[in-house]
Amino acid sequence: MSDIDTKMDGNIILTSIDKILNWGRAGSPWAMGFGLACCAIEMMATGASHFDLDRIGMFFRPSPRQSDVMIVAGTVTLKMASRLVRLYEQMPDPKYVISMGSCSNCGGPYWQYGYHVLKGVDQVVPVDVYVPGCPPRPEALIYGIYELKKKIMKEQHLSKRA
Amino acid sequence: MTEKEIFERLLEKFKDAIGEFNEEVIQPFATIKAAEVEKVCTYLRDNEAFEFDWLSNLSAVHYPHSEEEQAEQKEDELEVVYHLYSFKHNHKMILKTRVPVSNPKIPSVAMLWRTADWHEREAYDLLGVEFTDHPDLRRILLPEDWEGFPLRKDYVTPQTYNNMTVPYPEEKGDLHDE
Numbered sequence: 244m245s246d247i248d249t250k251m252d253g254n255i256i257l258t259s260i261d262k263i264l265n266w267g268r269a270g271s272p273w274a275m276g277f278g279l280a281c282c283a284i285e286m287m288a289t290g291a292s293h294f295d296l297d298r299i300g301m302f303f304r305p306s307p308r309q310s311d312v313m314i315v316a317g318t319v320t321l322k323m324a325s326r327l328v329r330l331y332e333q334m335p336d337p338k339y340v341i342s343m344g345s346c347s348n349c350g351g352p353y354w355q356y357g358y359h360v361l362k363g364v365d366q367v368v369p370v371d372v373y374v375p376g377c378p379p380r381p382e383a384l385i386y387g388i389y390e391l392k393k394k395i396m397k398e399q400h401l402s403k404r405a
Numbered sequence: 406m407t408e409k410e411i412f413e414r415l416l417e418k419f420k421d422a423i424g425e426f427n428e429e430v431i432q433p434f435a436t437i438k439a440a441e442v443e444k445v446c447t448y449l450r451d452n453e454a455f456e457f458d459w460l461s462n463l464s465a466v467h468y469p470h471s472e473e474e475q476a477e478q479k480e481d482e483l484e485v486v487y488h489l490y491s492f493k494h495n496h497k498m499i500l501k502t503r504v505p506v507s508n509p510k511i512p513s514v515a516m517l518w519r520t521a522d523w524h525e526r527e528a529y530d531l532l533g534v535e536f537t538d539h540p541d542l543r544r545i546l547l548p549e550d551w552e553g554f555p556l557r558k559d560y561v562t563p564q565t566y567n568n569m570t571v572p573y574p575e576e577k578g579d580l581h582d583e
Contacts, residue, residue: 321566322548354573358555358562359547362573 260401268311268337269395271300272388275310275334277327279317282344282378286316289381299388307333312391313368314384318346318353319361331368339395341387342370345377352377406496408433411455419445434486434499442487442502443512449489449498450517457498460514462488463524465532468503469558481506481559483534487514504534506557513539531556 274296278286290296290303304310307330319327331340342364345351350362364370371394374387406414412426412435422445424436437445449457466484487500504511513536515522525536526545533554536542544551553560563571 321569321571324569325567349577350573356562358560358571361569362571363577366569366574 261399264400265396265398268398269392272312272339272391272395273304273310274301274312274314275307275330276303277313277315277317277330279315279319279323280344280346282316282346285378285381286314286343286384289384294381294385296385296388299385299392301388307331308335310334311337312339312341312388314341314343315347315364315368316343316378318351319364319367320359321361322359324361324364324367327364328367337398339371339391340364340368341372341374341384341391343374343384343387344379345375348373348375406454406494408435408496408498411435411449411496411498414454415445415449418448432499434501436501436503439485439502439504439511442485442500443514443517445500446487446489446514446517455491455496455498456493457489457491459490459492460487460518460520460524461490461497462486463514463521463528465528465534465556467506467532467557483509483532485511485528485534506533509534510537511535512537513542515539530554533557 276283276286276290288294296302301312307313311334313331313334315327331338342348346353346360347364350357350360353360354362361367372387372391374383376383379387409426409428412423415435415437416423419437419441422438422441424438426435427433446457449455464486466486468482468484470479470481482503483506484501484503487502488497489500490497502511511534513521513525515525515536516538522540523545525534525539526542528534529536529539529542530544530546531554543549547555548566551566552563565571
């Protein structure tokens with residue numbers, strides 16, 4: 244028996260549609276792992292047992308059709324950028340993007356001489372959360388995911404926006 | 406066999422096709438004529454005394470002319486480097502060959518060592534060396550519609566590619582101030 248069964252027995256919970264929708268969305272942000280470079284190793288480590296993304300409701304889906312968040316982890320080359328946009332467009336709404344690491348934030352070490360590197364994934368898709376680092380440790384990525392959850396909780400779908 | 410011995414055997418066999426031998430450096434190398442690359446490599450691979458069954462690396466370098474050379478109206482050159490190794494004899498050899506940038510044609514060795522296929526495509530992709538008789542010479546790393554050869558010294562980074570800005574955008578802040 245869970246808390247809801249024992250403490251809330253026979254009760255009605257009142258909340259707003261916005262809150263319950265946001266609660267549902269923030270609770271299980273399924274991720275499309277977009278591992279492109281060394282950041283992907285940290286992203287995989289975040290998903291593995293030591294840090295365990297499952298405990299915050301996130302796990303990796305192999306298809307953009309089943310995912311809510313795209314974690315762009317690594318260097319986005321110009322060749323990959325068009326493919327990245329295509330996969331982003333294939334994701335169903337609502338969709339979010341976490342830009343992980345210096346490369347996808349701003350081009351990273353390739354910012355000056357990288358003739359083949361996109362200087363920030365925000366040039367082609369809207370980014371919700373930037374995680375700095377080269378590469379960021381799993382703690383940083385998890386912090387980024389919590390920031391995204393906070394952002395989702397503030398969304399207003401039905402009530403008038405202030 | 407040492408590199409020196411291999412070089413002498415090659416000189417004996419091919420004469421004009423073989424240039425000079427340099428053993429001042431850590432990895433001694435021999436220079437050969439570009440047009441004869443395939444013949445020399447076939448010989449090195451198939452002759453029992455050498456049996457170079459492994460092409461460990463194939464790479465290319467762009468040598469722009471210096472100011473003095475420019476005065477002599479010398480042209481830029483592309484150099485292709487072959488690192489050969491024999492598992493049977495445990496000996497190795499390095500061959501270098503140069504071609505002018507205006508006509509960068511070198512016979513392909515992709516049919517001798519299959520590993521050369523992708524190596525030659527990379528050299529073509531980044532430096533524009535044209536390997537004649539290559540089975541499938543097209544870009545391997547860069548997008549197919551890319552223009553120019555980025556690892557050449559005179560390469561100019563494009564401003565846009567497919568409507569995407571290539572240089573660092575100004576709105577991301579100035580990273581130049583030091």
